[in-house]
């Protein structure tokens with residue numbers, strides 16, 4: 053049976069012991085492939101009501117489903133396809149603490165889909181196929197090798213348009229145990245790095261790549277991506293500048309990812325890989341014979357409702373524009389699963405008769421206006437999109453300028469070293485018998501002029517960068533006051 057090119061699934065994590073102890077409510081129900089969120093809310097006139105949201109996906113998993121269940125249903129067929137050359141990519145998307153790592157890596161008691169995939173791969177491959185693992189992290193557009201002391205890596209696009217990560221290490225593994233050890237090493241490196249660069253793993257994307265090689269030629273590739281916490285995209289409201297910039301960067305990458313998957317789904321000629329570092333490095337996984345699985349993870353907890361809804365909307369947008377029935381080799385059953393979601397929204401319980409008679413209460417999000425979410429991951433929908441666009445543009449500019457400034461600074465140091473060498477030569481020459489003092493004066497003057505010119509040029513760049521950092525502060529402040537207030541609190 054042909055499998056669809058893109059599968060979007062959602063997994064609910066149960067209330068934690070702490071949440072249960074605190075008396076938090078489970079507001080998520082899974083019925084078949086449909087996820088229902090019932091959010092208790094309070095209107096301005098203090099009337100209580102429950103707003104119900106309903107989303108249908110290719111698959112949905114309640115809390116009683118294990119990693120093994122999810123693996124068997126969704127990932128195993130993809131692993132089997134990887135053996136025959138299909139490029140496989142599996143994303144875990146969701147709020148921090150919603151179960152992305154639990155699903156991908158597992159915990160001390162359960163194995164995750166990384167290891168389950170490795171088990172099957174070792175069962176399926178023949179002796180002539182060698183398995184190797186790369187593991188890296190993307191933090192604020194920078195790549196760090198998790199299997200090589202977090203060395204910073206550079207992604208380059210060659211003349212053929214292929215993106216290569218120069219210097220990315222690859223560890224050969226010959227057994228599941230070796231695979232697990234390698235992954236553990238990478239995870240340790242990720243955790244250790246948190247003190248230096250990013251404060252926690254939820255602000256970076258972790259990419260585990262398994263390559264299948266036969267006679268040194270790659271014949272299969274599986275990529276598992278534990279994405280940054282989706283709520284981090286909203287860090288734009290944060291006080292700290294660096295956190296805001298990280299947040300904007302995460303936001304951008306998650307939006308670019310969604311666009312790339314949609315483009316892939318629609319068989320579009322143009323896929324916006326360049327939209328972010330994440331999509332750029334995954335370009336290869338989105339081209340040719342490939343299959344993608346997106347697992348949205350959500351918390352059952354009432355206090356996480358807003359984030360869970362944002363995850364569901366994101367996942368919904370990824371799959372919403374699936375190619376019409378009959379294309380993509382999708383079987384009948386899957387086609388049925390792909391039918392557009394039916395919202396059963398604004399199903400207000402506990403509502404006073406008066407409120408029912410008057411107009412519906414204000415909607416938290418306007419589902420009729422699908423495009424509203426076009427460039428939105430975690431934003432309040434009442435935002436002014438111009439301001440938000442301006443902010444995103446500025447962040448992009450700042451990130452580009454930061455790179456350019458550092459490069460200009462390095463070049464400047466090289467130039468200065470050369471000029472110092474020239475100065476030394478002039479000085480040595482003037483100490484020689486029969487030296488020409490005018491030559492010395494002219495030479496020194498020339499060197500000093502060059503130094504001034506170079507310093508001025510670097511300062512100009514620095515000044516412009518400083519100005520943009522200040523602009524960012526102003527614009528972030530405007531964003532906070534204009535449209536990043538929490539839409540509704542119970």
Ligand SMILES: Nc1ncnc2c1ncn2[C@@H]1O[C@H](COP(=O)(O)OP(=O)(O)OP(=O)(O)O)[C@@H](O)[C@H]1O
Pocket residue numbers: 064065066068115146147148149150151152153154155159253254280281349
């Ligand atoms: N399906 C599940 N069943 C039982 N426990 C779960 C499930 N999903 C997550 N948990 C538990 O919830 C907690 C948070 O999960 P996890 O660390 O995987 O979140 P995360 O989304 O990866 O967060 P972060 O972005 O911070 O890495 C963990 O203690 C984990 O064991």
